[in-house]
Amino acid sequence: MDNGKDILLSVQDLKVYFHLNQRLAQAVDGVSYEVRKGETVCLVGESGCGKTVSALTTLGLIPQPPGEIAGGQVLFKGQNLLDLGDDEMQKIRGNHIAMVFQEPMTSLNPVFTVGDQVQEAIMVHEKVSKTELRQRSVQLLEDVGLPAPEERLADYPHQLSGGQRQRVMIAMALACNPEVVIADEPTTALDVTIQAQILNLFGELQRERDLSLLYITHDLGVVANIADRIYIMYAGIIVEQGSAPEIFHDPRHPYTQGLLASLPNRAKRGARLHSIPGTVPDPAYKPGGCPFHPRCNLAIETCQSRFPEMCDYGNGHQSRCPVLYDGNG
């Protein structure tokens, strides 16, 4: 890990709560992570652990109410995005930080052509002539590997396949050369072969453009392919963070260990897959102490009452499990 690289996006102790019928859902409860220039950071966690909410907050896309940003900072190049007004935020969105969504089927407006939508993505932030607009959108579609981009411009979203639509979404995200791209499970809705293509595409684009990529996923297989650094989220907090090799080869949190043990591989062929007992807690009814303790096989009595601190293993590798930390010395 190179600390000399400058930090582009830094989320510090972010807390996002939702007010739902008298209940308070603490979707994101003190999350910190950072994205440096040119690196791929993966935010990993089960459904409902707050990864999408923390990403949407970065762009100010959380509806308030019912959402409430209860604390923390989102620093982009040192500027706190949470302080910005709507107009200033619009200049950041798409222009500096862009986002690719999970569902390519519904993320494109069904009544406009692909060309219209890609051109709009450029037009929102830059004043360019019509011919240049067209050239650039063709170039963008070519960059994301859409065949016959000239002809695709006149197509409507429903004429494209899921993979093609996701490519269009990526082209739109890249339209104004953002420094950071947040990809929220961009391959979840696609089948496996297309998924591999899209992942390769992200890799290529990132190398060519020196992009920083914040990749949100629940799929550890995907993470293994692309991540430089990994943050593991559980129930609104980061439970472990570190470089990809450290997380995969030396996980220091029982949750991460459980996730990795659940992955199918050749050695376990024919055997029953490991699974972590129980389910993710409802964000409105989180257990006290360590939120993972009801499902943890290492839980001791203090886990029920004491919120675990980050334990440092050096080299940026940190984990919120004092039990494992003390055990290993």
Add this chain to the structure above:
Amino acid sequence: MMRDAADTVTPGFQVDDPVALQQGFGQLLKQNRLAMIGLAVFVVFFCIALLGLGLTSGRNPTFDPSVVRLQEKLRPPLSKPNLETLSTEDVPRLGVYLFGTDDLGRDVFARMLQGAWVSLTVGFVAVGISVFIGIFMGGIAGYFGQRHTFIDTLIMRFVDIMLCFPSFFLILTVVALLPASMYNIMIIIGLTSWMGTTRFVRAEFLSLREQDFVTAARALGVSNFRIIFRHMIPNAIAPVLVSATIGIASAILTEAGLSFLGFGVPPPHATWGGILSDGKRFIFDAPWLTFAPGFAILIVVLSFNLFGEGLRDILNPKLRERQG
């Protein structure tokens, strides 16, 4: 059982895909015979009204609705004018009184032509105004309602208040206070009929607001204004179109009603409601005076309603299969 079958047998159409709807639109319209008849009558009416404007206005119109021929009064339809008693420029252009003459000997056909244009413009302008206001208010209420609840409450309660008024009497009152003119009538009808559209648009926006492409557009830095008017309204236009079509019919009816009561477009100008009103005194002696405008209003309003209903069936995939 029938419904289940109808719901599943819609291959090739995605319920929420307006483009797919557009593609099958022409074919589906052709299958819906009543809607086609409505559309055809509407097109004919449109042409007649446009022609009517050209033929009845100007210094020396082809069909002059204002020529008074007292010696030719209350002639039945298709009767020939008495050429000996008429000066040459007063002879009707077709050489025959197609719809007869009224109590002042004016050519009812010419007056109907002139009235057609009034009905058409009142219908379209009034509905244009109401659709504009409806989309604007509904859009704002639906889009900003989540974040600023009071905007939504304010607009929707105002809609409720407006709906409480018996709108025809509200119109009558306002018309009585304002100088009578065609434009005032249009504006007043428009200003009292936007509430339905507002509710439609708000309802559509409430669901559209949660759609991924709206979030995606926001993530690209598209402004709220642009999201409402460029991304959401085209997706919400179908029900508005239906209610606008039916709204035109009711605006034409309202205008005819106002003219009938003498609050409409001021007298020298012929309107269907006015002709009807003038004719009612002679309903037994000269039934064509009430029959011609009455029938015209019936046909036009019916055709708009049929077309509107057809549009609704076509744009609503759940009802679509029942048409067969």
